[in-house]
Amino acid sequence: MAKETEKTPAPAKQVALAPKFPLSTLQEHCKALFGCSTSVFIGATHTLTGEFSKAEIADAITKWKGKEAK
Numbered sequence: 001m002a003k004e005t006e007k008t009p010a011p012a013k014q015v016a017l018a019p020k021f022p023l024s025t026l027q028e029h030c031k032a033l034f035g036c037s038t039s040v041f042i043g044a045t046h047t048l049t050g051e052f053s054k055a056e057i058a059d060a061i062t063k064w065k066g067k068e069a070k
Helices: 023-028 030-034 038-045 054-066
Strands: none
Touching: 023 030, 023 038, 023 054, 030 038, 030 054, 038 054
């Protein structure tokens, strides 16, 4: 009888996750990282808590800048 060879699945590619930083650290460097003032950063992130990647905060700032003032 022929032996059946067991095929092992290829290892899943590990997705490199973007590093996350505390909001306070990102705020300290908001001008260099996002090209915005501290007041814009605070306005865009005032409802957020925790740690975020630079891309997540950049997206939040872009969305916040697109909102109309009330």
